[in-house]
Amino acid sequence: MSRSVRNIIRITIIIGIVVLTAVTLWFNFSSKNQSTKVGDTAVDFKLKTTEGEVIHLYELTKEKGVIINFWGTWCKPCREEMPHLSEANDLGDGSDYEIITVNVSENKQQINQFLNSLDEEVNLRMAMDSDRSVTKAYNVGPLPTTIAVDKNNKIVKKQEYQLTQEDIQDFIKALNDKGE
Template identity: 25%
Template sequence: MLSISIGPLSLPTAVLVLLASVAIGLLVARVLTRRGDASTTDPLLLVFFGALLFGRLVFVIRFADSYDSVWQMLDFRDRGIDTGATVLAALALLVVQLKRFAQLQRAMVAGVVTAAACFALGSGLLHSQHQQQQLADIRLETLSGYQVALPQLAQGKPVVLNLWASWCPPCHREMPALLEAEQQNPNVSFMLVNLQENRDTVQQYLRQHQLAFDNVLLDYRGDVASYYGAQGVPATLFFSADGKLADTHFGELSHAILQQGITKAGG
């Protein structure tokens, strides 16, 4: 499942797993803190968020060519983070905090270990679901009016499958990045799957914004979104050449996240 709907909001499952893990870790640390000792919340939040910021910095450095401005580098909405750098930074910050707050060592270690275990378990479950998923054998209609199956359209190439709608502002903002990536990666099959809009609306939108994608497909019933558990748009799935799901991203794409997904898919 790519996302979970909470009222009018659709949130990425990976982010929810992270937030839940941190909350459980903080709770465990608080329970184990002895009465009269200082709070463990502030030092642990410094560990968690400091590590995330360092992981973001390393990710931005790795994909610096994909960012057009400093503002884009600071824009955390694409959730681009280097996992290895984040883990190393968390360990380093934890060591510093353990030295600063010797009386809280037991509680802080328990909190971090609990958060890490919960996140590893949740991420592992999500990853196992992804490994079992393939490029679905779903037939959709093209703008020309004929039916085509997704694996047939892939032609044995890595696939970038983007779910979008014309009324969705984040979808509109990421379209230039998708179009540029399609032009720069002829060895990758890009599929722009419109969610539950009619052909005239889609064609008018593409003409108005001068977007000429090779493969625009109409998912009138939302079959693709339902199959992969996308509770909103935009959502992007990356498949390797053998049809296996390699990576997913729920929410607006940046050039860097798009390039990372293509790389994971073998493009």
Template identity: 55%
Template sequence: MKKTTRNILRVGIILSVTILLGLTLWFNLTSDTQAVQVGDEAIDFQLETLNGDSIQLSEVNSEKGVILNFWGTWCKPCREEMPDMNRIYNEGHENYEIIAINVSEDEQQINQFLSSLDEELDFPIALDRNRDVTKAYQVGPLPTTIAINKDGVVVDKKEYQLTVDDIYNFVEQSTSE
């Protein structure tokens, strides 16, 4: 290949990469979509649960605070925090509800995951098959947990494995007025 042809090719590649980077930055900086933050109103949704029922956030949240826990079967921190959540949930959940939202996995994977746990989970497992709720809440890493108080306002959001103290704090915040 001639030196001139190589130089033209290099300049073309550099220009293409620069234009693509510029467009990516422009779209990211001008996008109106923002992650749900503490202080925002919760986004309502309706999902099917693993046992075939339907669960709607606004119906549950009209009487109780809600803790949304986004998780996946492949997520080791999700596996580790679920038994603690279940134990705390079973201490009494009259004023709050935990909804574990599985992010787009099939029921066979979920059932295998659940059967591998030492104890059965007592809170509802919702199926976000199309990731609509995950996208609406702009959930990135799993697990992500969001506390919503009785007024329908997001009061806490964590994007990591919760400790027992974190779970108690989520319960407290979701039940606060």
């Protein structure tokens, strides 16, 4: 192969890399699919629970703030925080806030097997987002992700990854401070 042919191949490869990089950057920065953040209006949803009940977010937020916890049965941090969420939900009198969980992509049997494997009993409403429509609407990335929605349907707090007991209390406080 001659030197000029090699130079043409090198230049073509370099131009290809530059074009692919530019296209990738353009898609990343022009995407409207950005993460939900504090101050955004919460996306309304209706999901069926493992008990067959339908949870409608905007119906709940007419009377109280809602803490939404997105989780999966395979997620170790979800397993560790679930009893703390249940305890915080039990401690509330039900009038100021409610904690609901949204399981991502799994079925009732998987969820029940997960709950039965826990050392502590969990008393939370388990909504099932089987088609991931709510997860996608909130642009949830890592699990667990927790979002607090006040009585005005505004997101007042959001945290990706595992919650501590102190974090959960901060979520409740955020609802009480902003949800009036």
